[in-house]
Amino acid sequence: MIAKDVALDLYRRMVRIRIFEEKTAEVWHQGLISGEVHLYVGQEAVSAGVCAHLRAEDPVEADHRGHGPLLAKGVDMKRMMAELLGRKTGLCQGKGGHMHLFDRSLRFGSGGIIGGALPLALGSALANKMRRQNLVSVVFFGDGAANQGAFHESLNLAAVWKLPVLFVCHDNRWAVSVPKSYSTAVPWNAQRSAAYGMPGEVVDGMDAVAVYNAAKPLIERARRGEGPSLLEATCYRFRGHFETDNMAYLPPGELEEWKAKDPIPKLARQIVEQGWGSNQDLERIKAEIQSEVAKAAEFAESSPWPEPELASKHVFV
Amino acid sequence: MIAKDVALDLYRRMVRIRIFEEKTAEVWHQGLISGEVHLYVGQEAVSAGVCAHLRAEDPVEADHRGHGPLLAKGVDMKRMMAELLGRKTGLCQGKGGHMHLFDRSLRFGSGGIIGGALPLALGSALANKMRRQNLVSVVFFGDGAANQGAFHESLNLAAVWKLPVLFVCHDNRWAVSVPKSYSTAVPWNAQRSAAYGMPGEVVDGMDAVAVYNAAKPLIERARRGEGPSLLEATCYRFRGHFETDNMAYLPPGELEEWKAKDPIPKLARQIVEQGWGSNQDLERIKAEIQSEVAKAAEFAESSPWPEPELASKHVFV
Amino acid sequence: MTRELTFAEAIHEAIEQEMAQDSNIFIVGEDVQLLRHPLFEKFGEERVINTPISETAFVGAATGAAYSGMRPIVDLALVDFFAVTADQIINQMTKITYLSAGQLTVPLVIRAACGGGYGDGGQHSQALWGFLAHIPGLKVAIPSTPYDAKGLMISAIRDNNPVVFLEHKILADYWLFLLGGAARFKDAQAEFNIPAAGAKGPVPAEPYTVPFGKAEVRRQGKDLTVVSVGVMVHRALAVAERLAAEGKSVEVIDLRTLVPLDRRAVIDSVKKTRKLLVVDEDYRSYGLSGEIAATVAEEAAGSLEDFKRVTALDTPIPFSRVLEKVMLPSEGSIEAAARRMLK
Amino acid sequence: MTRELTFAEAIHEAIEQEMAQDSNIFIVGEDVQLLRHPLFEKFGEERVINTPISETAFVGAATGAAYSGMRPIVDLALVDFFAVTADQIINQMTKITYLSAGQLTVPLVIRAACGGGYGDGGQHSQALWGFLAHIPGLKVAIPSTPYDAKGLMISAIRDNNPVVFLEHKILADYWLFLLGGAARFKDAQAEFNIPAAGAKGPVPAEPYTVPFGKAEVRRQGKDLTVVSVGVMVHRALAVAERLAAEGKSVEVIDLRTLVPLDRRAVIDSVKKTRKLLVVDEDYRSYGLSGEIAATVAEEAAGSLEDFKRVTALDTPIPFSRVLEKVMLPSEGSIEAAARRMLK
Ligand SMILES: Cc1ncc(C[n+]2csc(CCOP(=O)(O)OP(=O)(O)O)c2C)c(N)n1
Ligand SMILES: Cc1ncc(C[n+]2csc(CCOP(=O)(O)OP(=O)(O)O)c2C)c(N)n1
Numbered sequence A, B: 001m002i003a004k005d006v007a008l009d010l011y012r013r014m015v016r017i018r019i020f021e022e023k024t025a026e027v028w029h030q031g032l033i034s035g036e037v038h039l040y041v042g043q044e045a046v047s048a049g050v051c052a053h054l055r056a057e058d059p060v061e062a063d064h065r066g067h068g069p070l071l072a073k074g075v076d077m078k079r080m081m082a083e084l085l086g087r088k089t090g091l092c093q094g095k096g097g098h099m100h101l102f103d104r105s106l107r108f109g110s111g112g113i114i115g116g117a118l119p120l121a122l123g124s125a126l127a128n129k130m131r132r133q134n135l136v137s138v139v140f141f142g143d144g145a146a147n148q149g150a151f152h153e154s155l156n157l158a159a160v161w162k163l164p165v166l167f168v169c170h171d172n173r174w175a176v177s178v179p180k181s182y183s184t185a186v187p188w189n190a191q192r193s194a195a196y197g198m199p200g201e202v203v204d205g206m207d208a209v210a211v212y213n214a215a216k217p218l219i220e221r222a223r224r225g226e227g228p229s230l231l232e233a234t235c236y237r238f239r240g241h242f243e244t245d246n247m248a249y250l251p252p253g254e255l256e257e258w259k260a261k262d263p264i265p266k267l268a269r270q271i272v273e274q275g276w277g278s279n280q281d282l283e284r285i286k287a288e289i290q291s292e293v294a295k296a297a298e299f300a301e302s303s304p305w306p307e308p309e310l311a312s313k314h315v316f317v
Numbered sequence C, D: 001m002t003r004e005l006t007f008a009e010a011i012h013e014a015i016e017q018e019m020a021q022d023s024n025i026f027i028v029g030e031d032v033q034l035l036r037h038p039l040f041e042k043f044g045e046e047r048v049i050n051t052p053i054s055e056t057a058f059v060g061a062a063t064g065a066a067y068s069g070m071r072p073i074v075d076l077a078l079v080d081f082f083a084v085t086a087d088q089i090i091n092q093m094t095k096i097t098y099l100s101a102g103q104l105t106v107p108l109v110i111r112a113a114c115g116g117g118y119g120d121g122g123q124h125s126q127a128l129w130g131f132l133a134h135i136p137g138l139k140v141a142i143p144s145t146p147y148d149a150k151g152l153m154i155s156a157i158r159d160n161n162p163v164v165f166l167e168h169k170i171l172a173d174y175w176l177f178l179l180g181g182a183a184r185f186k187d188a189q190a191e192f193n194i195p196a197a198g199a200k201g202p203v204p205a206e207p208y209t210v211p212f213g214k215a216e217v218r219r220q221g222k223d224l225t226v227v228s229v230g231v232m233v234h235r236a237l238a239v240a241e242r243l244a245a246e247g248k249s250v251e252v253i254d255l256r257t258l259v260p261l262d263r264r265a266v267i268d269s270v271k272k273t274r275k276l277l278v279v280d281e282d283y284r285s286y287g288l289s290g291e292i293a294a295t296v297a298e299e300a301a302g303s304l305e306d307f308k309r310v311t312a313l314d315t316p317i318p319f320s321r322v323l324e325k326v327m328l329p330s331e332g333s334i335e336a337a338a339r340r341m342l343k
């Protein structure tokens, strides 16, 4: 069981992601965002349930599908949307973009090379451990990344060094068009934690409360200095791999089946049933976020482009 | 239990390695071999016990400590020793050397990058599988290599593709000066096979008969097309990492303790006790090999150097 | 019989024709059953093999298969991902033939998309051929037209050595649709400045090869030599066109392969024009532009009066398209340099 | 106070002095508690950290620690192993500062041994600085004397960007003992042609820096400019010495850092001598020699009368020392080239 305020907080985090991502899709299709976008729609419960336990100073690393973790950690949507549009006012002044979102104030970073973020998360954890700060580093990655060498090296080294890291694997069943069932020799990546002597758990990533409860002891454990663990959350990317994915490779019915498990209405039902809040309360939250997202989009679209000189800055500091 | 001829065959393979390696050390210290040499003394039972099951066409890949597997597979010692001395008559005309031993006739290759050989072994196995040849690829590597990303990617892919590969890990407790107990988050790498849904076994690598019996079903399984497996053999490198290793980092007594388990006298005792052969028989084998090794060294030392033009050949064919 | 094919269709045809007549050829990589769906339909899962995201394992496996008698085509998706499997390419694949003194050969093609210009950010838009061409034992082919794409791919497949075949995303339309969302734009050609002659062109139906190490003079000229490769060849041609209207005569050389490099073609042209401009989409320093300069300096130092290079800056590739345009070479920056040299 | 130190002692002293006054500096890598034993004794296992053979994980961890406030020194053992962690270097470490628009900085040193000449084979003797210098966002330092070794290492440690510091095994004696078995030879100096001035030399006891991007003219001359780095600087000096006896005046420039590159020093010298010979131990094509040629061609094309390069061949490094001597540059090949240019 969880407390009322936790439930509402989880709901707010998920709605933040959902509405932001839907807006991002809209803007992308208008041609205002260049390149790829890998949206987080459908996976909201994972980032919400994990990030609800984090402090601003807890480092987070994410992959190409990184909007969820960043939004769940409480980023300023204006600067995030501006970055997606490549504007001067963006988090990285337009230099990073969708796959390279960095927010120093939240100790957040992301990248587009599969598996590339795992070793980096060890580094912030090592620094925090050396400085006796009881902070926890979290790294989000996909089921596809779990077959990269970096996964193996990072989990082993985190265990050997007993680092405060939580490895969160989005098991959304697919790596672009390749199913996890084909690419991964075991049913659950969580089983692989045994190869590193660390706890590993599978949780229903379509259930924010379940994720919240599963992540809690693992993060607390890391904070107490008892070492890393692996959390695998089953989930699904409702919009496909990226916005140009026609999903022709999906088995018939799979998408619908997963959409029926949408984590947001699910939590909404729980909230109302438990009497934690009314439908009006939830509508109010949505409305608030809708206007926050609208403002962010306006801000981004009306923001200036970076000045050309910026292209040659920041190579060395 | 094993048959008499198997026991004598294992004994011969081990003695071949031991005497060749002792000669190599001698020649190296004379300055006739340049660079590093990583000798196999102490680990003979592993290569002998595994290679006794192999056909000439079964591909074998090895690492920097690759003399054992190559000798156990039955290489022409003359050409091998000549290669170590960088001579024209060597396996690779002097271009490969100690860490890059290739013998096409035995489908043998080796390299000096830790973990680098594992993916290559998948390739020969894939080719053999595609051609419906029931051959088995064996790759030998160390406990240190098991923490390289290539280990993880290769075991997973071999399992996914159900390739005829046997992964043989020399668990000699050390990676240069770093103990396995420090670098590896689990006691046994064999446990890691569970992360790939393949069989994994630990065997006493100081006991040739034990290795032979442990490898047998795994190789037969692969030959039947039932997929890869992992065999971890506990063993020890009596001469240290390489010939310049003073082994100052070893816990007192560890080396002696392991030398007491020398696999060659151990098998000799078994042979005599079981009545498979007399001490004289064993001495005769030793004498034969001594002269084979002596001839190989003579051949190598009296062989010509490669002609300078060879330096620019074989970049492209 | 010659038809108009897109750049991507030309590559596909080359592979299909070769696979049809050599059963040792197979394709391996992530999502190949999707990306190469017609080949998957035709040749099946035994010869068009999906992989996990394990580049080290499957690139190494392809190498091992190659020296075991097969002829793999490794689909690396984007050249940026070479970095995760660099050891298998730098220290294994390209060294085995030499270190084994020719006992083992590695007939293998790495197919990868390269290049920027559509705003995909720092880890997905690189050229990186400067790295690849610096590796002994690796050939590097970079077509700029559908004709060359087919001919160079067939040469690559028939070569008994490792070859990297780079297809630029601005030319290979399906990449622009997948990664650039080209379908969003009313005029994708304008949006990405897609060179017509590179994206679509005449391609003979029958198999043919374009030889490695043979540059193509795309335009004859006498006042300035421009050397380039890939998409930038078309940018240079557009500039040459414009300058021709003003009576300035620019020669444009398309290298087509960086290894082997047709040094002779560059030297002969520079002896004629005495001025050399290298246009390179890869990072500026320690790469292609330097090698071209050294080539001329070695053999024709005396005849080189003026040398410039228009290249990607020595910076990572910025996401924002306004910055990307500054960081990558463009017709604007090429024209500016050419004009300075023609003064 | 200045004493004679070996090349290795100079590097050690630099690190020890910096670690003593900045507790954020730590060393991480395989076998560092053995290889850097005195530092391990002094600073303990919290600051001299052994690792598994997991270069991707510990190089990435060092990057993450660097932008989290630490100043790691990554001990990569041999530069050849860069390939297994290339992605962490090419796509992560060196891009983060730029892509984050300076929000994150990566003050990190990669220390690695490089070079051949002792018969250790194709995967353990490479130079590879051509690759490293081609990576935007990475500085590359290659000392040739104990004095520079200390000064460049201190500069590297104090730099707020990623720096690769390459120590040549022919200069760093402990590597020759470990990998070359130097102790086996009555006259190791002769066996490996160890340049006295590189292996041992005067080093101030107090901390000091040698600036990046500032080449050193090791020998003044007017007839020919030889540009090199690392051990080859000493080979070039030996040749210059010999030629001086015949009244030929050769200028020898030691670049010291490839990134940043002191282009001015090269250009000024060539304007004087009009002849340029680049000596490079790395693979020939698409590397250092090309970049130097381009530098001169850009700014002084007119004054360059003759250009040659003596480099490692575009082949893997053969094991047999008789072949290695042919494949790598040597005093013999340098002298031959210089004589041709001085005719
Ligand atoms: C090293 C590397 N290889 C391939 C790619 C191309 N790629 C981008 S996303 C992706 C699939 C990732 O799958 P997963 O890790 O499960 O994350 P998901 O997209 O499902 O969230 C691939 C193959 C890449 N970015 N990096
Ligand atoms: C990728 C890589 N990193 C580091 C090294 C340096 N090195 C050579 S052997 C060795 C130890 C290998 O240990 P293990 O795999 O257990 O084999 P063993 O030497 O014990 O037989 C190391 C670190 C290397 N050759 N390759």
Ligand SMILES: [Mg+2]
Binding pocket: A142, A143, A144, A170, A171, A172, A173, A174, A175, A176
């Ligand atoms: Mg996935």
Ligand SMILES: [Mg+2]
Binding pocket: B142, B143, B144, B170, B171, B172, B173, B174, B175, B176
């Ligand atoms: Mg070991």
